């Protein structure tokens with residue numbers, strides 16, 4: 001089901017709405033938010049210079065650092081008495097980034113999430129268990145209100161106590177699961193440990209996964225764990241922009257439709273900042289065009305993707321962003337080639353003989369960069385031919401995907417370091 | 433019943449072989465014979481032990497990648513040409529030999545550990561030729 005008629009507007013109609021809302025937003029932030037005014041003045045651009053969507057590229061970027069510099073409310077465009085909700089994302093270093101919502105912002109957020117939930121197959125009849133952590137994190141409450149608006153029955157079970165989660169699923173007849181892909185896989189594992197077969201004993205048929213990269217290999221793992229007939233869609237967002245609901249996959253699983261009446265996407269070269277032509281891969285930059293409290297302009301998401309403007313089979317006309325290739329922060333440049341750890345991960349996960357943990361080592365030998373990948377061998381053999389054949393196959397597949405030759409080092413299980421939080425899988429030994 | 437060989441994957445890192453041997457010793461697994469083959473990157477340690485299943489369990493618990501596979505342990509006489517005769521018999525029957533190494537027995541007897549294609553069939557062939565092989569049960573008592 002398509003939730004809003006806006007999702008099927010023609011390109012001309014979408015652009016008309018975008019331009020109106022962009023001009024309104026730029027005028028408003030220039031008037032009300034001092035740091036924006038200073039940034040624009042410094043860049044020599046006035047609100048009146050914005051006459052077309054192309055003029056967007058004249059405006060300066062906003063980064064996470066700007067949010068930190070103006071902690072906590074410095075970039076808000078409304079007085080705090082109009083703010084009805086505050087969320088924050090935990091920064092790994094220093095202060096968190098704080099985001100605020102007016103009443104209208106919450107309505108828009110709910111609308112956006114209802115749309116992406118419908119794209120992912122959610123219906124009024126669904127019993128939706130939300131296994132995202134409730135709290136300062138936007139994920140749980142975002143999905144909560146969006147699904148509630150559709151009429152689904154919400155089970156706000158949050159994270160943790162996985163055995164109890166399985167009990168709720170079984171007893172309440174949960175049909176829709178909201179979780180990160182890795183937690184969804186963990187839950188299936190716990191179910192089996194306590195003698196519950198997710199495919200037979202549970203009714204979960206829809207997975208709305210987010211807040212983590214969903215690689216194709218992980219999607220396959222989801223089918224294996226929860227059943228081939230599960231509809232697993234990923235959705236995208238970040239608290240700075242609103243939370244979940246910026247974009248989501250439809251049932252055709254070919255990119256995430258961006259809610260273009262609320263967000264304008266651009267793709268830039270992360271090194272030069274220049275806007276890239278349609279269809280090219282680069283960093284996603286988003287401009288919020290109808291937010292009252294925190295309307296970020298040209299926010300650098302650091303996420304790498306490309307935009308697909310071709311019509312989608314589902315009938316929606318909103319542009320799609322390809323499932324993320326990684327973060328520009330994590331991108332490695334090796335012999336002039338851009339390499340994302342996620343590409344390497346995908347190759348590794350495609351071999352059942354290898355474990356999911358890996359380490360990427362980049363060294364310099366003379367004038368040449370050398371790439372080595374350490375992986376754990378989880379299968380066993382007494383034959384050299386099998387081992388050599390395996391390293392060769394992994395190496396060839398990496399070469400096809402990365403366009404680079406590398407060395408594959410097989411290790412015993414449990415040799416590589418494990419991480420509880422964000423994994424550190426890259427060792428760049430080249431002197432900068 | 434054929435004999436069982438325990439193989440352990442070891443990356444070429446200082447002390448890994450010693451770690452394997454220590455695990456086996458601590459659990460009372462007796463090594464009857466071993467062969468270590470390696471490349472620049474990793475090695476395969478192949479062992480004939482008195483209890484391959486226990487060895488595998490203990491090594492897996494310690495994070496080693498191990499496998500138990502079927503091999504032939506064939507008794508041969510200490511005399512010229514006996515090994516060649518054995519190989520001729522197998523090759524006539526289209527049994528492929530992947531690798532082999534020695535295992536000494538008490539007294540005058542010697543034996544070889546042979547990894548072949550179709551181990552069960554190879555064993556039948558040898559039996560028909562009145563060539564004796566050691567089974568897993570025999571190894572348990574050694």
Ligand SMILES: [Zn+2]
Pocket residue numbers: 250251252257312313314315316
């Ligand atoms: Zn679609």
